[in-house]
Amino acid sequence: MGIWSYFLPKSPKILVYMLQQVEYNSSKFLKWTITLPNLLKVQKRQKLETTARVQLLLAITYSGWIFLLVTAVVVCLKINVLFGVLLLFLLPLFLICVLATSNTLLDLAIITPKEKREIARAKNKLMSLPATRIAILGSYGKTTTKEILTAVLSSGKQVVATPGNKNVLISHARWVNSLNGAEDVLIFEYGEGKPGDIKLLTDFSHPEIAVITGVAAAHMEEYGSLDAIAKDFRHIFSVCSPKNVFINGDSPELTSRIHQGRTYFGAGLGDWKIKLQSQDLDGMDFIMSSGKKTLKLHTKLIGEHLLGSLGLAVELAEQLGLSDQQIKAGVAATKPFEHRMQPYKLAGAQIIDDTYNGNIEGVRAGLKLLGELKTTGRKIYVTPGLVEQGALTRVIHNKLGQLIAKSQPDRVVLMQNSVTSFIQDGLDEGGFAGELLIEPVPLDFYTNLEHFVAAGDIVLMQNDWPDSYR
């Protein structure tokens, strides 16, 4: 009976929140509202971020909400009760249409023209800057690779990178407009959400060096297949020489679809050989050797799957003229990034926060690490599943369940949603023998984690499930 939630005074605010959650994409918003979900049950994780756009949308939606209610009451009293009640029942549909239409009109009339001007100005500025431009693209591991490159190269160069996960064209343009021109290296993280996105970003930043971190099922509702994603990635070769495009060889889905460029692996790249010496929750020691040259390196990052990106950073550092000492210092400066294989202690337990991980390859790497770690307590694995897997949703989550079972945690906590049963099937097929908990209110778990753990436990938390997904 969620329809009644649209009559509550806070319903316009919740609708605007959900529009913000889908990044003001009116068609995604309409798709989400098509089943008239109960508005009291959708806002679980975050709060509405107040911006000028939000304030305007709130004013419009609230006006619409009041207008229809008043009209319905007046019609009931003055004209016809039945017609008035009918009008009342149209409130949910009316609110959704008012919000989606005003958002689209706002885009067309104000936001898009303004953004076009910002992008044109940024492009002119960018082409006049002397800095080396590096693009990082891929279905997963982009932000981590960007952070590794930034940390390593910064030990000898002035390096700046697109902030956080601001990886769409307008955020790139705004970032470029804020640069002072003294930078040696600019690193761009390319976000792909639909076919054509990579071309847009490539045409804007014209990178000299590019890194493709992998292909995996992500944004499948827009792309439909891994081939379509790879096709989008191939636009990079239109501006970048293949000898300057680095392809992650540890992603078979990528190497089977893109055959140009230079491959890099966790085991090495080019003449470099990489060997892991030791790993614990404080970091990894590894050796890189090429001919007679040997570099003994330490990073605070955890996860063997990161060795490839670390090796790539060393190669690029050498290409850009950094000394061995600078390279060592740069690698030593790499440390876990927020919500990406980020270890911390809680109530005596060791937590590994990998909640920004959004793909099966990252899950595989995290679970491999969990399986290898030694502990006196329990191993606990927590996931809501992976969003935007499109037609592969069932297959991917079944695989996820099997991977979990293989790593043999003592306890698995699944956040209840539409993919939970698929993961459970995978757990059964993988012969999972531990304890399974299904948490109906994820926020209860994440915000009260200290009550669920004890000393000696290792808890790996992966993936995120925003409110706009069910």
Place this chain on the structure above:
Amino acid sequence: MKTIAVIFGGRSTEHDVSIVTALASIIKPLELTKQYKVEAVYVAKDGAWYWDEKLKDIDLYSSGGIQDFLHKSSPVSVQFDGGMTLVKSSGIAGRKTARKIDVVFPAMHGTYGEDGSLMGLLRMANVPFVGCDLDASVLAMDKVLAKQIVASKDIPVAKYEYLQREIFARNSSEVLRKLEKALTYPMFVKPAHLGSSIGITRVTGNQELRNAIEVASHYDEKVLIEEEISNLIEVTLPIMGNETLKPALLERPLTKPEDFFDFDTKYLQGGKGGKKGGSKGAQGYSELPAKLSDELYKKAENTGLSVYRALGCQGIARVDMLIDFKTEIVYFNEVNPLPGGLYAHNWRAAGVSNIELVQTLVRLAEERWQVVKQQNTIFSTNYLQQF
């Protein structure tokens, strides 16, 4: 879904500590299990019982809003219907709301709660409850009785005497003379029934002893006076279980004998180190686990388990012990049938999460109840037919 009533507050000097124990260490983890409906039952300082969802919010107490709440609310009634049912007026046309309770989780420290009074009521109500039963609670809460029982099992206790308030009031000089003859300074003077270190004084001379007894008798009609243990290491051991016992970790509060934890130090100033600006709570200033030789650690652990059994504790309790590190004698000090905050920090360090702790305690309560239910309380006679 089973309904668990958490009863807290009460007519006790440890009323405020009980609120924190209930809200932070019991209600929250019980609710997070999603396996129980948890009802908060608050016993006000005047002894009236209240039952409301709002009573689960710590802000109600810390802001002082509890007084306003009590003023506007009606106390709850308890219906003994072969079990226990809470009944309250909803305020709408005199309608009553009732909730049948499946398990009670007492969270009361000190008098009228932890001392066995509540357990007696719950036994009469025929409802399973968490923690020690009536007899063990009574013994544990009387420091003198507990020492007598434990000593009868050949477990060492510090040399002690005790007195009744009235006797001291009638002839204090004679009492002091006898005490000084029987015991040597320094001594500790303690109210026999109070916990949380309330009313305890360390004394080194006659006048201090007199004052300390007066202070202790202000809180309790029975006063314990015991000799200080030399070369002291103070340790405490939380234990849970009915038949099969599980000890947590032996913990050593970081205090000196002459500067033991009083109530302020323990709960208000953030432990011994808290006075220097450390984090709140005595637990933050403990050595956990206590750094003892393996042999002494095991000896203290075994002593704790023997005390738990000797006093007939069930569910959960915390045994405090005093160790003379030169002679390596482990003395029983006292037992706490409901440790503040369930000593959850210690259990976590021992590998038991807050949620597992409360779940286990509820399970233990139900297991004990199954045993109690099997006991025959019916004996057929023709006695009444004679009348």
